[in-house]
Amino acid sequence: MEEQQVGSLHFQIDFSQPLYEQILDQARSAIAKGEIALGDKMPSVRELAQELRMNPNTVMRAYQELERDGLTEKRRGQGTYVTSSPEHVASFRTALAARYIDSFMEQMESLGFAWEDIEKYIHQKKDTPLGGNGL
Amino acid sequence: MEEQQVGSLHFQIDFSQPLYEQILDQARSAIAKGEIALGDKMPSVRELAQELRMNPNTVMRAYQELERDGLTEKRRGQGTYVTSSPEHVASFRTALAARYIDSFMEQMESLGFAWEDIEKYIHQKKDTPLGGNGL
DNA sequence: CTAAGTGTATTATATCACTTAATACACCTA
DNA sequence: TAGGTGTATTAAGTGATATAATACACTTAG
The missing domain is CATH 1.10.287 (Helix Hairpins)
Known part of the structure; x- marks a missing residue:
């Protein structure tokens, strides 16, 4: 039961489910509940991977799904941002x-x-x- | 989307979930809903495996969980039976x-x-x- | 322009859950 | 005794998950 605070995001990772799924679920939840504000910058793929001690590819997989959900927008060279659209x-x-x-x-x-x-x-x-x- | 009738049990198997889990869920459901009567004999491991075209070990895994749930009782040499206890x-x-x-x-x-x-x-x-x- | 930080892609490797296969054993009943 | 039960073991294959190492394109700050 791993507890991690990354910026305004809080993660609680274990091994009961795929790692990328846990990131996805908890990021979704934070955005849906407004725990992270609209338009805010998400942690970078590399930063989150380092904080959670997992591979960047694993974080990537979660981030790509977040974008497909319409919850985030990616700007090349800049980073990943929470959508500004309520x-x-x-x-x-x-x-x-x-x-x-x-x-x-x-x-x-x-x-x-x-x-x-x-x-x-x-x-x-x-x-x-x-x-x-x-x- | 595979459809199979085995005795009084009905199975609908696909590849979205583990096979043993689908057998488990659908057998549970049939017992809980009374679609198969208390005390009735379940299909044998080998018979069900043959009908569903899967390995006996896979069926075994589902059957063992059914017994742990208290939904079935096994009698060595005889077969697997739905519990008689409502x-x-x-x-x-x-x-x-x-x-x-x-x-x-x-x-x-x-x-x-x-x-x-x-x-x-x-x-x-x-x-x-x-x-x-x-x- | 350069350096550092972004997202992204690729290739290789490792592990684990799930599944199949083949075989054997203990038990019960007709 | 023969055939049907549940059960156990060993081996092998497949796919999802995850890591590692590396490289590329883009953006911004200096």
């Missing part, structure tokens, strides 16, 4: 949330839970950490 | 659902969504396939 961030956020929801619903339905069961579950969860049975 | 199935179902929910909530919170946002999302989703924005 719309890009917003649309990415809702799109990813929709994916998460769909995937989650599939999982729950594969266990025989219906929409109403899930709603109840989620509603209960606010108070009690776990309980109920459903179906 | 309680085992029920407790597995709620435990797995809880894991799904926790994981889902973590994902959503990483995007900056709060409990209420998710509730709204889920509630809306019943009518409209997608929409809203939140935060």
